[in-house]
Amino acid sequence: MDQATLADLIDGKLPWHQLKEVLSGTKDIDRFDLYLEVMQSRVAFPEKILLPLAEHLYVVSSGDGRRLVKCDCGYEFGPLERNWKESAAVLVRDSEELLEEIYDPWHRCDPAWMELREFYCPGCWSLLELEAVPPGYPVIFDFRPDIDTFYREYLGREPE
């Protein structure tokens, strides 16, 4: 698979006949590296992407051995070990007034039982994550990948 085809796949622009071929075909051994190249070409920061973390978010190498979470706009959320949500802008929809902004009465939760937490990037205001949790529930730490094991075990090399 070439870079342009992979970019179309990422953007959901691949025609069905090609998509079907990709889905059912043998995966290229270098697909992950090609994916990182495409994503690196799209972000507004120079640090090397080690792993995509979520839509808009990446684990990057700081260059001095630290691993950081960054948004594609360049906003830095801090070290990978810390929950990036602590550095996000948050809107908690915990009242009828805030819920009715986006949901009609028959399709929204009861704020006494559940609240919606919207996490935004303070740099570009992209919606990054949504939690639907009981009021008072701790902020969820979604995913902390083991970068070293992933690179060693699955890619057969050391991460940068």
Ligand SMILES: [Zn+2]
């Ligand atoms: Zn951003």
